[in-house]
Amino acid sequence: MTKRKKGEDKDMGKVAIYPGSFDPITYGHIDVVERALEIFDKVIIAIAENEEKRPLFSVEERLQMVKAFFKDTPKVLVDSFKGLLVDYVAKTNAVVILRGLRATSDFEYEFHMASMNRSLNTHLDTLFMMTSKDYFFVSSRTIKEVARLGGGVEGLVPDLVVRRLKEKFKLPVTKKKQIRWDD
């Protein structure tokens, strides 16, 4: 009989956990999930309930946006967690934490986080995937800033997220003032 490794379940297969704030989810995140599905049988998107980061969207709103995007992808499970990531991972079948890397500037933060998680659970590895070149400049933080200032983020986040951002940052409709240099 073949011994089944942790992370391999007869129903779930090989499972990876993709944790993050997803405030909001971007096509950069989605690209990582889609590529991870080529390697893993299931990807659990685990949304951190990190209120200390003062998220723009509540955990319920973030869950709803991510679930809506992956509603037709049964290989993706969407969940939220409070507290330590390693404790959440222990309740699942996953052994691998999945994270995206956009640039070398991400590396230090990710290296510290992966090292801390590994010291908390020595069996837990973090797998990094390079974000595709089309999205390496996309982050939830810059998406929020651009949207807040009225810039377009279409094509960088799903349409539902574009709509939710517009609702959040609704500004009173004002008549555009024409600026003339000789005023």
Ligand code: PNS
């Ligand atoms: O998308 P983010 O904000 O970079 O994700 C960071 C996240 C949520 C993965 C990280 O902050 C996390 O794992 N939080 C849970 C608390 C925890 O386990 N902290 C110890 C790891 S350093």
